[in-house]
Amino acid sequence: MAEQAHILAPSILSADFLHLGEQIAACESAGADWIHVDVMDGHFVPNLTMGPLIVEACRRATKLPLDVHLMVESPERVLEAFAQAGASHLTVHVETCPNLHSTLQEIRALGCAAGVTLNPGTLVTAIEPVLHMVDLVLVMTVNPGYSNQTFLPETRPKIAVLRRMLDAIGSPAWLEVDGGISVQTLPEVRQAGANAFVAAHAVFAYPKGITAGIEALREALS
Numbered sequence: 001m002a003e004q005a006h007i008l009a010p011s012i013l014s015a016d017f018l019h020l021g022e023q024i025a026a027c028e029s030a031g032a033d034w035i036h037v038d039v040m041d042g043h044f045v046p047n048l049t050m051g052p053l054i055v056e057a058c059r060r061a062t063k064l065p066l067d068v069h070l071m072v073e074s075p076e077r078v079l080e081a082f083a084q085a086g087a088s089h090l091t092v093h094v095e096t097c098p099n100l101h102s103t104l105q106e107i108r109a110l111g112c113a114a115g116v117t118l119n120p121g122t123l124v125t126a127i128e129p130v131l132h133m134v135d136l137v138l139v140m141t142v143n144p145g146y147s148n149q150t151f152l153p154e155t156r157p158k159i160a161v162l163r164r165m166l167d168a169i170g171s172p173a174w175l176e177v178d179g180g181i182s183v184q185t186l187p188e189v190r191q192a193g194a195n196a197f198v199a200a201h202a203v204f205a206y207p208k209g210i211t212a213g214i215e216a217l218r219e220a221l222s
């Protein structure tokens with residue numbers, strides 16, 4: 001399938017883990033583009049979520065790219081395990097990577113797309129030196145750690161600045177947003193220049209179900 005101009009990436013953080021396979025299949029048949037996996041280590045962020053075993057299970061459940069977001073200290077220690085489990089993209093936080101350039105090189109060497117992300121309180125200049133070497137830039141639009149948070153509107157200008165920076169160097173990298181994305185907030189982050197959208201609660205807790213949730217987000221994009 002050709003990649004779409006706008007990517008919808010349901011985050012399984014809000015999925016029902018007793019029915020994870022069925023819920024991922026529902027996302028895929030409803031037209032989701034990637035499956036986003038929020039990995040939290042209980043150190044970099046207070047919450048503790050999932051590891052390579054879940055990624056390996058997701059890999060068996062879908063052919064969609066697995067967009068793995070590592071909210072972990074010292075991510076270089078776990079890159080290989082997640083790559084072997086079937087991650088397609090590995091995104092690391094600049095706040096956790098003193099050797100960001102080499103960490104991104106390592107991700108590429110493992111055969112994965114390399115992503116970098118930054119928290120709402122981190123300046124875009126922190127990732128400017130590596131923008132030319134990433135496949136994906138993820139802007140956190142909430143403070144990472146939990147699902148179903150409220151979108152922080154002050155992150156919107158940061159999306160616009162990164163869109164200009166990527167365009168200025170001719171980068172085809174995806175500009176992804178994560179946190180509080182819903183039918184209500186999606187149009188404004190799209191307008192700011194994002195082209196990949198993570199949604200957890202807005203898909204898995206949508207009152208009319210996963211398929212309707214994805215359709216509503218796709219509608220908000222059109």
Ligand code: ZN
Binds near residue numbers: 011038069178
């Ligand atoms: Zn995420």
